Amino acid sequence: MIKPLEIRGLCFRYEAGTPRIIDGIDLDIPGGEVFSIMGLSGCGKTTLCYCMCGIIPHVYGGYMSGDVLVFGERAAEMRLPVISTKVGIVFQDPDTQLFSPTVEDEVAFGPENLCLSRSDIGTRIDECLEIVGLRRYRLSHPERLSGGEKQLVAIASVMALRPEILIMDESLSQIDSEGRERIKETILKLRSMGKTIIMVEHDIDNLDIADRVFLMENGRLRQVDKDRAGDAVGLYRGT
Amino acid sequence: MLLAFIEAHDVCFAYDKKTAVITGLDMKMAAGSFTAIMGPNGSGKTTIGKLMMGIIRPDSGKILIEGDDTRQLDLGQTGSKIGYLFQNPEFQIFSHNLYDELTFIPRLKGAEEKSAALQADRLLRLLQLEDKKDVPTFSLSYGEKQRLAIAGILMGRPRYLILDEPTTGLDMVRKNILISILMKLLDEGTGITVITHDHRFVSHFSGQLLQIKEGRIIETGIK
Amino acid sequence: MRPVLNNFDVRTKLAIVACISTTAVVIQNAYVLLFLLIVSIVLSALFYGDLLKTIKATRRLWYVFFAIVVLQSIFNRSGNALFDIHGFTLLTDVGLLKGLEFLLRISVIIFSATIAASSDHREVVQGLVQLKIPYEIAFMVSVGIRFLPLLRSEFIDVITAIQLRGVDIRKIPLTKRLKVYSYIFTPIIAGAVNKARRLSTAMETRAFRAYPERTSYLVLKLVLKDYVVMIITLVCTVAVFVLYYIFGFPGRIL
Numbered sequence: 052m053i054k055p056l057e058i059r060g061l062c063f064r065y066e067a068g069t070p071r072i073i074d075g076i077d078l079d080i081p082g083g084e085v086f087s088i089m090g091l092s093g094c095g096k097t098t099l100c101y102c103m104c105g106i107i108p109h110v111y112g113g114y115m116s117g118d119v120l121v122f123g124e125r126a127a128e129m130r131l132p133v134i135s136t137k138v139g140i141v142f143q144d145p146d147t148q149l150f151s152p153t154v155e156d157e158v159a160f161g162p163e164n165l166c167l168s169r170s171d172i173g174t175r176i177d178e179c180l181e182i183v184g185l186r187r188y189r190l191s192h193p194e195r196l197s198g199g200e201k202q203l204v205a206i207a208s209v210m211a212l213r214p215e216i217l218i219m220d221e222s223l224s225q226i227d228s229e230g231r232e233r234i235k236e237t238i239l240k241l242r243s244m245g246k247t248i249i250m251v252e253h254d255i256d257n258l259d260i261a262d263r264v265f266l267m268e269n270g271r272l273r274q275v276d277k278d279r280a281g282d283a284v285g286l287y288r289g290t
Numbered sequence: 291m292l293l294a295f296i297e298a299h300d301v302c303f304a305y306d307k308k309t310a311v312i313t314g315l316d317m318k319m320a321a322g323s324f325t326a327i328m329g330p331n332g333s334g335k336t337t338i339g340k341l342m343m344g345i346i347r348p349d350s351g352k353i354l355i356e357g358d359d360t361r362q363l364d365l366g367q368t369g370s371k372i373g374y375l376f377q378n379p380e381f382q383i384f385s386h387n388l389y390d391e392l393t394f395i396p397r398l399k400g401a402e403e404k405s406a407a408l409q410a411d412r413l414l415r416l417l418q419l420e421d422k423k424d425v426p427t428f429s430l431s432y433g434e435k436q437r438l439a440i441a442g443i444l445m446g447r448p449r450y451l452i453l454d455e456p457t458t459g460l461d462m463v464r465k466n467i468l469i470s471i472l473m474k475l476l477d478e479g480t481g482i483t484v485i486t487h488d489h490r491f492v493s494h495f496s497g498q499l500l501q502i503k504e505g506r507i508i509e510t511g512i513k
Numbered sequence: 514m515r516p517v518l519n520n521f522d523v524r525t526k527l528a529i530v531a532c533i534s535t536t537a538v539v540i541q542n543a544y545v546l547l548f549l550l551i552v553s554i555v556l557s558a559l560f561y562g563d564l565l566k567t568i569k570a571t572r573r574l575w576y577v578f579f580a581i582v583v584l585q586s587i588f589n590r591s592g593n594a595l596f597d598i599h600g601f602t603l604l605t606d607v608g609l610l611k612g613l614e615f616l617l618r619i620s621v622i623i624f625s626a627t628i629a630a631s632s633d634h635r636e637v638v639q640g641l642v643q644l645k646i647p648y649e650i651a652f653m654v655s656v657g658i659r660f661l662p663l664l665r666s667e668f669i670d671v672i673t674a675i676q677l678r679g680v681d682i683r684k685i686p687l688t689k690r691l692k693v694y695s696y697i698f699t700p701i702i703a704g705a706v707n708k709a710r711r712l713s714t715a716m717e718t719r720a721f722r723a724y725p726e727r728t729s730y731l732v733l734k735l736v737l738k739d740y741v742v743m744i745i746t747l748v749c750t751v752a753v754f755v756l757y758y759i760f761g762f763p764g765r766i767l
Contacts, residue, residue: 132723369677
């Protein structure tokens with residue numbers, strides 16, 4: 052059975068002669084799970100995200116070996132627009148991933164780029180705003196929404212391309228507790244729809260919805276017990 | 291009872307003179323103490339920080355810094371008493387070089403190169419950046435930039451610090467580093483106010499806790 | 514004052530703006546410019562509503578314009594001297610008229626621009642696309658409208674940050690001021706470059722430029738009243754040109 056995402060012997064460095072940021076990662080990601088990848092800042096979590104969604108090598112260069120397979124096809128050989136219909140990514144900063152005048156325009160942006168029909172686009176907008184619970188903000192200006200609502204718009208905009216896998220690269224880090232809860236509810240809804248969500252985090256408080264937790268250190272991944280993840284990243288236990 | 295370093299008396303503020311962002315704010319921060327201002331996004335925490343610094347002026351009521359009304363102080367005068375760390379520390383890094391970043395302003399004001407360099411060295415050690423001296427500032431990690439911004443503020447020897455959402459983007463190890471630095475500063479007598487929604491971070495300190503909702507203090511606590 | 518006419522297609526408004534602005538630029542006659550200014554103020558009030566907001570938003574520019582008017586008046590030496598000092602002519606009647614024409618022209622452009630600004634900026638972008646402006650250019654306009662306020666507030670934060678560290682630019686000697694400006698612009702430029710990079714990455718991950726064409730979900734449709742207004746605008750514009758160039762109406766002040 053073809054898995055949505057498979058990583059085989061992945062190694063990566065940004066520049067020749069520098070240490071590898073990713074140093075031999077093998078991973079199979081099945082559908083319908085919430086994966087969490089934890090690690091300290093600078094350990095390569097974001098680089099791994101970029102390799103999984105095709106930003107590396109299609110947008111950012113570097114020295115990559117090994118394979119990232121998206122539904123059995125090599126991501127390095129696929130066009131980025133094609134990858135985006137299979138693997139989507141939501142970034143940390145909502146302000147630099149929302150650039151349209153209204154929420155409706157933001158969600159329509161991806162399907163418009165794919166030359167879908169207007170009725171298909173309308174259907175996708177309705178569906179995605181329903182998933183994230185923002186139907187009443189359809190004609191709102193994104194910059195006037197709260198941080199949590201902006202990230203929900205970002206999720207809806209990415210989901211409008213109907214990827215099976217959603218990567219969330221520290222998307223909760225700038226959000227308050229109320230916003231985080233709303234986003235987590237949305238993640239669980241997507242999981243129940245059979246989607247896979249890969250949450251890249253360094254805050255263990257966001258691990259509660261994860262099915263599996265991986266720790267990234269020294270360029271490699273290892274699975275850790277969710278309840279002991281804090282110890283794994285060296286949580287300071289107080290003065 | 292500790293003397294108030296910063297006080298707010300019945301402060302009201304609205305950005306567009308229509309919708310009130312802050313209403314009836316009364317609070318005191320003592321010199322050398324720790325205060326946490328907590329609340330959800332959009333509750334007015336950053337606005338309170340800016341009012342305390344005199345970056346924005348209250349529509350009514352007053353804010354006093356060591357007894358002086360912020361309306362009578364310019365930003366340089368406020369900045370000499372209180373250091374302010376913006377939510378995005380990158381706005382406060384002005385040079386490509388660490389040493390230049392810390393010493394250009396003292397030199398501009400006529401300080402001796404040697405004394406500025408000594409002070410810079412001390413702060414780089416305090417902020418755990420001494421091994422980054424040769425790294426261009428814009429290649430530093432987010433946490434390192436934040437600590438550099440704090441070092442830049444501390445060059446002016448303020449006796450109070452306000453930090454706006456300092457834990458955003460920091461992993462646990464970097465938060466722990468920040469906690470230890472703030473504790474050292476508190477030990478040295480620097481007052482600190484942290485504006486945040488991070489309960490776990492605040493739990494490491496003892497002092498005053500102000501809960502803000504819709505521009506009002508809804509709860510005051512001693513930790 | 515509330516806008517009275519707000520249901521017109523943005524392309525109709527752009528046509529009105531183009532006709533008024535073009536006439537103001539081409540015809541250099543104070544009477545015509547005064548007439549155009551009255552028309553653009555009336556239309557601005559009808560479409561946009563808030564004239565005071567326009568004046569307030571542009572008030573810093575008016576000082577610059579006034580300075581240009583004075584300079585233009587002083588440096589244009591043709592005509593009769595109106596004001597001289599010890600035989601050195603400072604101001605002539607033609608110079609004054611040229612300055613006045615400049616002020617009228619710039620006022621026409623500003624007030625007529627508000628006619629287009631009365632549309633939601635998503636309609637402005639879509640209007641440009643339907644006028645066959647390449648999507649990338651229309652998108653740049655949209656991104657500019659979205660991010661310029663953000664850049665402005667970041668600029669203010671940077672200036673505030675350096676002032677809080679005790680740097681008062683007004684008190685810095687001129688010889689050191691350039692260096693201080695380079696310190697100020699460093700974080701602004703770095704921030705803008707970072708923002709642009711993140712924005713373009715986000716766009717690419719949402720299939721931007723996947724194909725040479727793209728669908729538009731929002732489609733603007735011209736209705737009868739749009740066509741009527743556009744025809745009236747065109748006829749009036751042609752009439753002004755015919756009256757001026759063929760019949761010499763109105764005459765010149767000097």
